[in-house]
Amino acid sequence: MQFIVFVGGVAALFGFLWSGGEGDALARRAEAGERLAATAAAPAALTSRFLNGGATAARVRALEVENQNLRAQLHAASLEPVPVNGEEGARALRAKRYSTYPFNHQNLVIVGAGAEDGVAAGAAVTVESHLFLGVVSEVHRDYSVVRTVFDDGMKLAVKIGEAGVEALFLGGRNPRLTLIAKDAALSDGAAVWTADRKVPFGLLVGELTGSAADAADAFQEAALAVPYDLGRTSEVVVRLP
């Protein structure tokens, strides 16, 4: 009897984890993982809500992301001759963010859009419409793998601020900018935009949070703050070819 219960239980687990199409299984696992995490974090969330006015803080965070995205849209609209697409006929689609990579040597996410939706490898992925998240690295039938700005392998040419100071963005746990001209004037809070041929021009990558250069260095380096929290991002936008 115990053996039957064990076999049945394990079979049910495998059924939950594997049944259905690949995309359905990924979505099911991701949702289960997020619900589990929310349940485990419920006491902390309740305390935070009590101490910090949690609902208000969440609203403020959402408004900050929206504000950054609107700034990025305004910047994109000011660039010529980049066409500005409205929602109708736009060459982009919204997709759910599924799991994040479970190990530490890469930073990847799975999104619920794939080849059957028109996604192609190398496509840019954003949070909202203009906050750069990463690039599609693998495309499957109904899901894709995205390499994010938090991955050590992410390198992009970018520009800083209205002056358009050129720099190289290096991804990782602490994203930073390097190869900045030593005589370039930088200010905290300056926006950093994509300027790489591999991704659409003018997407907001983040804001400067501090720069430094040794006397012996030929270039400056700067730290970068990304304008969204990946853990709180449930939906992304995938640019289509």
Next chain:
Amino acid sequence: MRNRRPFLKLLLLALALALAGLLQGTEAVRLWGLKPNLVLALLVAASFFVARLPEYLVLVAVGLSALRFSNLFSPELLAVAASSLLAFLAGARLPGKPWVNNLALIAAGQLLFYALAARGFFGAPLTMLQEFVYNGVVGAAAFLILRRLFPAEHEAKFRD
């Protein structure tokens, strides 16, 4: 008191591994930019309480199924499998107290994982040390809980 429900014990472990794998795919477990390898830590701790290889292989299969990110036979999943099997085979042969061996095998498992899946990560020793701290805390907690729940199994595996 001898545990009279070995299959229910295995079911509990399988469920815990499934939950650990699902959690590891979320951002909720990320602390200061790093995720603990929950499945590896739990598998190593569980290796001290499962005596038979076929049963342990079922647990490994459950853990890997929950952990699977994209590709079925990715180097990372094979590395987790290899690291956990190392723990199962070596755990009973190591000198010293089992809870120390648990931590040592977690460290060895983590090193083997990165040696097989991402050698370049050895260029970030502080990051690996930080991850070992996370994995060690999880593995130690799992070991203590399992020893409290299943003391007879733990002793049986190490009895001559």
